[in-house]
Amino acid sequence: MPVTGRDVNLALKDIRHNLGRFLLTCLGLSLLLGIVLAMVGIYRGLILESLGLVRAAGAQVWVVEGDTRGPFAEASRLPGDMRRVVAAQWGVAAAGGVSYQNVEAQHRGRTRRLLVVGAQIARPGEAPLVVEGRPIQRSRYEAVSDRAAGFALGEQIKLGRDTFTVVGLTEGLVASGGDPVLFITLRDAQKLQFDLTPAAARREAARTSGAAGTTDTVNAILVQLLPGVDAKRFAQDIARWKHLAALTQDEQETVLARSVIDRARRQIGLFTSLLLTVSTVIIGLIIYTMTIDKKKSIATLKLIGAPDRRIVGLIVQQALAMGTISFVAGAALINAGQGYFPRRVVLEPADAATLFGVVLVVCLLASALGVRTALKIDPASALAG
Amino acid sequence: MAELPIVEIRGISKHFGEGPARVDALRDVSLDVFPGTVVGLRGPSGSGKSTLLNVIGCILEPNSGSMRLNGELVYDGKWLRVDLRGLRLEKIGFIFQAHNLLPFLNAWENVAVARILAGASPAQAKSRALELLSYLGVERRKDAMPGELSGGEAQRIAIARALANDPRIVLADEPTAALDSQRAGAVMDLLRKVATERRTAVIVVTHDEKIFDRFDRIYSLRDGAMEAPHPQAA
Numbered sequence: 001m002p003v004t005g006r007d008v009n010l011a012l013k014d015i016r017h018n019l020g021r022f023l024l025t026c027l028g029l030s031l032l033l034g035i036v037l038a039m040v041g042i043y044r045g046l047i048l049e050s051l052g053l054v055r056a057a058g059a060q061v062w063v064v065e066g067d068t069r070g071p072f073a074e075a076s077r078l079p080g081d082m083r084r085v086v087a088a089q090w091g092v093a094a095a096g097g098v099s100y101q102n103v104e105a106q107h108r109g110r111t112r113r114l115l116v117v118g119a120q121i122a123r124p125g126e127a128p129l130v131v132e133g134r135p136i137q138r139s140r141y142e143a144v145s146d147r148a149a150g151f152a153l154g155e156q157i158k159l160g161r162d163t164f165t166v167v168g169l170t171e172g173l174v175a176s177g178g179d180p181v182l183f184i185t186l187r188d189a190q191k192l193q194f195d196l197t198p199a200a201a202r203r204e205a206a207r208t209s210g211a212a213g214t215t216d217t218v219n220a221i222l223v224q225l226l227p228g229v230d231a232k233r234f235a236q237d238i239a240r241w242k243h244l245a246a247l248t249q250d251e252q253e254t255v256l257a258r259s260v261i262d263r264a265r266r267q268i269g270l271f272t273s274l275l276l277t278v279s280t281v282i283i284g285l286i287i288y289t290m291t292i293d294k295k296k297s298i299a300t301l302k303l304i305g306a307p308d309r310r311i312v313g314l315i316v317q318q319a320l321a322m323g324t325i326s327f328v329a330g331a332a333l334i335n336a337g338q339g340y341f342p343r344r345v346v347l348e349p350a351d352a353a354t355l356f357g358v359v360l361v362v363c364l365l366a367s368a369l370g371v372r373t374a375l376k377i378d379p380a381s382a383l384a385g
Numbered sequence: 386m387a388e389l390p391i392v393e394i395r396g397i398s399k400h401f402g403e404g405p406a407r408v409d410a411l412r413d414v415s416l417d418v419f420p421g422t423v424v425g426l427r428g429p430s431g432s433g434k435s436t437l438l439n440v441i442g443c444i445l446e447p448n449s450g451s452m453r454l455n456g457e458l459v460y461d462g463k464w465l466r467v468d469l470r471g472l473r474l475e476k477i478g479f480i481f482q483a484h485n486l487l488p489f490l491n492a493w494e495n496v497a498v499a500r501i502l503a504g505a506s507p508a509q510a511k512s513r514a515l516e517l518l519s520y521l522g523v524e525r526r527k528d529a530m531p532g533e534l535s536g537g538e539a540q541r542i543a544i545a546r547a548l549a550n551d552p553r554i555v556l557a558d559e560p561t562a563a564l565d566s567q568r569a570g571a572v573m574d575l576l577r578k579v580a581t582e583r584r585t586a587v588i589v590v591t592h593d594e595k596i597f598d599r600f601d602r603i604y605s606l607r608d609g610a611m612e613a614p615h616p617q618a619a
Contacts, residue, residue: 008494008501008510010487017489017530300485303444304546305474306502380444382485383435383558 010301010310011317014294025286026325029279033359034330036275038341040351041334043268045344050176050256053115054249056128057098059222060231062252066243071100071219072176072256078244080190080216083120086238091229096123097218099189102179105157112149114182115175116159118189124222127183133168139185144168149180159184160192176261178343190215276362283366287319291370298374299382311374319367323359389456390417391553391586392441397450399436399609410436411447412609420553420584423577423599425591428606434590435558437606441588442477442556443469455553474503478547478585480557484539486531492542493518493527499549510549517545521575537568544575548583555579557589566595573599 015022054072063086065076080097087095099118104111119125127135127144133153136142143164145151151166158164164184173181184192194215196204225234235246247255291298298311331352338345399411410433418424426434439445440452443459443466452460455476459466466472473479486495496514501507518524521541531539540560547555557576561569573596580587589600597603605612 008490008498008507010489010498013487013494014489296485297487297489300481300487301498301502302470303442303473303479304499304502305470307470310502380439382479383439383444383481 009317010314011321014290014314015318015321018290022322023325026322026329029282029322029326030329030333032275032279032282032330033327033355034333036272036279037330037334037347037352037355038338038345039268039272039275040355041338041345041347042341042343043265044346044348044351046176046261046264047257048346049172049174049178049344050261051253053117053173053175053181054252054256056170056173057125057222058128058224059124060225060249061223061235061238062247062249063095063221063223063238064219064245064247066241066245068245069255070245070247070252072252076219077217078219078221079214080186080218082244083218083221086221086223089234089238091225091234092223093226094124094224096120096125096222097186097220098125098222099186099193099217099219101189101193102175103159103182103192105159105182107150107157113177113179114145114149115177115179116189116192117181117183118186118192118218119183120186124224127168127170128173129170130168131171133166135168136183136185137167140188141165142167142184144170144183146170146173146180146182148172148174149182151182160195161197162188162192162195164188172344174344176256176264186218190217276358279359280362280366283319283322283363284369286322287315287367287370288373290318291315291373294374295377296382298377299379302377302379303382308375312371315370315374316364316367319363319370320360323363324356327356327359388419390419390453391455392416392418392588393453394441395451397437397440397447397452399433399440399445399447409609411440413450414606414609414611416604416611418554418586418588420586421580422601423573423580423587423589425589425597425600425603426606427591427597427603432606433609434606436609438556438558438588438590441554442479443472474499474550476553478550478552478555480540480543480547480555480560482559482562484531484536484543484563486534486539486542486546488531490531491527492523492529492531492534495531495542496545496549499546503550513549514545517548518542521545536563537571540564540568540572541575544572544579548579548585551583553585555585555587557587559591559593560589561591561593561596569593569596570599 062070064070065078068074068076070076083095083097096119101116103114103116105114121136130144136144141162141164143166145166147169151157153166153169155166156163175181225231231248235248238244238246301311394414394416397411397414400407400409402408414437426437428434436445440447446464449462459472490498493511493514496517497510500510500513515524515527518527521544523538523541526534526538561572564572576587579585
């Protein structure tokens with residue numbers, strides 16, 4: 001009977017020989033790489049969530065206060081009646097005033113931070129895609145909340161001095177800081193923003209001799225254009241009014257991505273780099289230790305005639321195996337646990353593929369020390385008792 | 386026609402260091418080893434035995450002299466072959482004091498790996514490994530890991546590995562040092578069998594007096610110089 005044989009893969013055989021130690025090392029490394037993946041996923045989630053709110057508004061042009069870049073970058077305040085002026089421009093299909101404000105609400109004994117969006121009924125800016133319940137239909141005291149806030153349909157929530165009924169739920173709409181979004185009517189939002197406690201109202205009335213300023217202000221006017229109207233051109237036309245500025249949807253997204261998310265991106269990038277550096281050092285040390293453990297075997301292999309490429313292959317293959325197993329385990333770990341993260345984690349195949357490539361490069365770099373050590377081993381040392 | 390020596394060494398010298406720190410490890414050593422013979426190298430510690438073994442094994446470059454292995458002039462004041470590892474793989478088998486089996490390979494894989502390094506297919510290498518294990522009487526231990534083998538079994542596997550590529554020269558460094566006299570005798574019987582049946586030249590470095598009578602010839606080294614050889618068996 002003919003003898004069949006498989007190639008003797010020295011790297012795999014050595015791994016099998018020290019399987020427990022190898023797997024434990026991979027487990028530790030997989031946690032590190034899992035954190036790297038989570039960082040990238042959180043960053044993607046951050047962008048998606050932030051842009052989600054801007055995209056959900058359904059506007060093509062954002063009209064904001066002159067010399068500002070809109071409510072997501074800096075303070076922007078416009079008179080509420082400016083909406084009618086904008087809506088009357090040629091090419092406008094619909095225009096709606098919106099306001100944004102961060103509010104803390106008490107809910108079942110816990111304080112919840114919310115981004116409250118004030119929007120006009122049936123106009124651009126109102127709650128998009130209500131997945132449960134219905135959109136706001138009454139001009140007062142109704143709210144549409146994102147599921148992330150934890151409110152149930154029909155639930156009463158107190159905001160400022162008023163109580164609102166949750167009539168609809170959206171999904172995946174949060175602010176760039178991670179706060180869930182709650183939609184109410186613009187009128188309610190303005191009241192929420194400017195309503196004072198009785199004592200503060202009395203003091204303010206005395207200070208201003210009863211001549212209170214207008215509360216009809218919005219942070220932006222969202223514009224939907226008629227088909228065929230060029231958004232950029234329209235924005236340029238609006239910007240001719242010195243007290244107004246206008247951004248197209250693309251410009252608004254760029255402002256949000258570059259200005260607001262940029263710091264988070266840099267922070268996450270820094271952490272990712274640090275973790276990858278730590279991973280490189282760990283893989284390097286482990287591969288070096290494994291090489292030192294095999295000194296006698298490597299000397300013997302050299303003595304009996306193994307070429308350097310075989311020795312290098314042994315070490316590099318082990319480093320790559322360690323990186324691959326750790327990466328796959330880390331990815332599986334994060335996939336399984338992403339629902340438990342306080343922020344949305346979005347794992348995109350392209351990001352995972354890029355990181356895997358980086359991990360393989362890291363493994364190659366990390367194995368350099370082991371390879372150098374192995375190549376310096378004197379074959380004569382195999383003969384020493 | 387008289388047989389030519391497989392190992393032919395003429396005037397080999399090797400020193401380490403220079404000036405007052407210079408140590409002459411080998412001084413003008415000449416040696417012939419013929420096919421089918423088992424030759425012993427003995428001498429006190431520091432006499433140059435291991436240095437000579439390293440030179441014959443093409444691990445250590447001498448400073449002067451010449452060396453011919455299996456008819457090929459490999460050293461004449463400098464190495465004449467670039468690929469010394471290839472030379473070792475083709476022509477020389479090594480047996481170590483502590484057997485030096487790779488701990489992560491089982492018995493047959495330890496033998497087959499030498500054959501695979503020489504370019505054989507995995508199937509050919511396995512077949513050759515099993516044949517050698519059978520030849521040396523340890524086939525039943527073919528799947529055992531080195532840690533599961535007795536000292537004698539491990540040394541037989543190491544001998545099988547040394548023979549994997551049909552070398553013309555086998556260099557053994559204290560192969561019986563870790564064995565009792567019965568097992569030491571068995572290992573020497575195997576080396577004799579290999580030399581006789583395969584026409585291999587076997588060179589054994591040893592301190593072990595109980596095996597001195599197993600050599601065809603014993604060379605003694607003292608302070609790096611060769612003393613007159615002692616003929617043993619006919």
